[in-house]
Amino acid sequence: MRGTAQSNIYLLVFCVGALISPLACKHGHSQVASATVTPAPATKPAPPTPLAVKKAELGDDTNWKPEWDQVVEKALPPEMLSKKVPGDVRRFCPRFYKMSETDKREFWAYFFQALAGAEAGLNPRTNVRHTEPEVAVVDSVTHQMVHSEGLLQLTYEDQQRYGCDFDWKADRHLPPHDAQKTILNPENNLKCGINILSNQIINHHKPIVSSTSYWSTLQPGTISFRVFEKQMTNPPASCGLRKAATPRRAPDKSTVEVAASMK
Numbered sequence: 001m002r003g004t005a006q007s008n009i010y011l012l013v014f015c016v017g018a019l020i021s022p023l024a025c026k027h028g029h030s031q032v033a034s035a036t037v038t039p040a041p042a043t044k045p046a047p048p049t050p051l052a053v054k055k056a057e058l059g060d061d062t063n064w065k066p067e068w069d070q071v072v073e074k075a076l077p078p079e080m081l082s083k084k085v086p087g088d089v090r091r092f093c094p095r096f097y098k099m100s101e102t103d104k105r106e107f108w109a110y111f112f113q114a115l116a117g118a119e120a121g122l123n124p125r126t127n128v129r130h131t132e133p134e135v136a137v138v139d140s141v142t143h144q145m146v147h148s149e150g151l152l153q154l155t156y157e158d159q160q161r162y163g164c165d166f167d168w169k170a171d172r173h174l175p176p177h178d179a180q181k182t183i184l185n186p187e188n189n190l191k192c193g194i195n196i197l198s199n200q201i202i203n204h205h206k207p208i209v210s211s212t213s214y215w216s217t218l219q220p221g222t223i224s225f226r227v228f229e230k231q232m233t234n235p236p237a238s239c240g241l242r243k244a245a246t247p248r249r250a251p252d253k254s255t256v257e258v259a260a261s262m263k
Contacts, residue, residue, distance in 0.1 A: 042102045043073040046110035049231040051117040062123040064113050068151075068186055072112050073105035075191045079202045080108060088207040092232045093239035103238040112190060114231035116151040118217040118224055124151050124186045125177045141168050149181075150189035153215070154196075162199060164192035 046069045048056070055063040079085075081104045089096045093107045113122070120126035127149045139146045141156040148155060159166040165188045171181040182188055196214050200206050206213075213219050217228040235241050 041074060041105060043070050043109075044102055044106040044236075045069050046106050046113060047234050047236060049110070049114050049117050049122075049234060051122060051231055052113065055122060062121070062125070064116065064122050065186070068113070068190060069106075069109040071187045071190050072109040072194065075194050076105060076108055077194075077198055077202070080194075080198055081105070084202055086201050086205070086207045088209055091209070093235055093241065095238065095240035099238050103236060106236045107239055110235050111232070112152070112193060114228060115193070115215065115217060116190075117231045118228035119148075119153040119215060120151050122151070124189065125179055125184055126150065126153065127176045127184075128153065147176075149183045151186055152189050152193040152196075154183060154189060154192050156183060158192055158196065162192060162195040164188065164195060166192070 045066055048064065052064045081101050083097060085096065092111065093099075096104065096107065099107070116122050127147055129147050137146055138144065139155055139157050141159060146155050146157075154164065154166075156166050156168045156171075158164045159168075165182065165185075167182045171178075171183060174181050178184070197208075200210065200213060201208055209218055209220050209225070211219050211221075215224075216222045217224040219225055233241075233243065
């Protein structure tokens with residue numbers, strides 16, 4: 001309140017000095033203030049991935065939530081809605097460059113749902129310590145062996161690397177799967193994932209599917225990439241992806257096993 005009052009006083013002094021009536025000046029100030037408010041982007045609910053469909057059929061409560069679509073769609077930087085997105089996006093969404101911004105936002109919401117399915121079985125409380133030599137290293141923030149956590153299997157080091165909203169000091173005394181941990185917060189985790197992917201495809205001009213991607217699920221030739229591909233088979237209709245005319249069936253064994261192992 002104090003700051004607002006001071007601002008009004010300064011405005012009144014300026015108006016008097018400029019020989020403008022205080023009422024007119026205040027009205028003009030209000031118009032300018034209202035004109036600077038950026039409206040929220042239009043969003044659309046993304047369709048479910050095969051894993052989300054299966055989990056819904058099983059009544060599994062660790063499933064993708066509709067509000068997470070909005071988290072993704074509202075957090076996307078403008079560059080991820082532009083022609084700066086690498087051409088291999090058409091592998092998953094052939095009409096991407098011809099779509100409206102709203103439809104592009106919907107695609108990216110679906111993309112991150114598929115990524116979360118392949119990475120964590122759509123369970124936001126997933127916490128995994130990997131033993132592979134290339135990832136079995138010490139986290140420079142926690143000073144413990146790296147754990148991959150949350151929907152997109154991220155680490156506390158990503159706070160420093162990508163400006164993610166994780167707080168190890170607040171989380172360190174909480175149980176590994178505690179939903180109160182900042183890194184397990186779906187909004188924090190998804191926004192961090194957007195930062196990471198944007199860094200890859202916009203800042204470094206790499207394709208979406210890359211051997212140097214942060215996620216093995218986006219590295220061609222890996223088992224997890226094949227799982228991710230299967231989750232990308234039901235993108236928004238606006239993508240124009242030609243789907244095989246086969247009866248709907250549950251995800252194959254590899255998909256279900258990956259999802260189960262993440263719990």
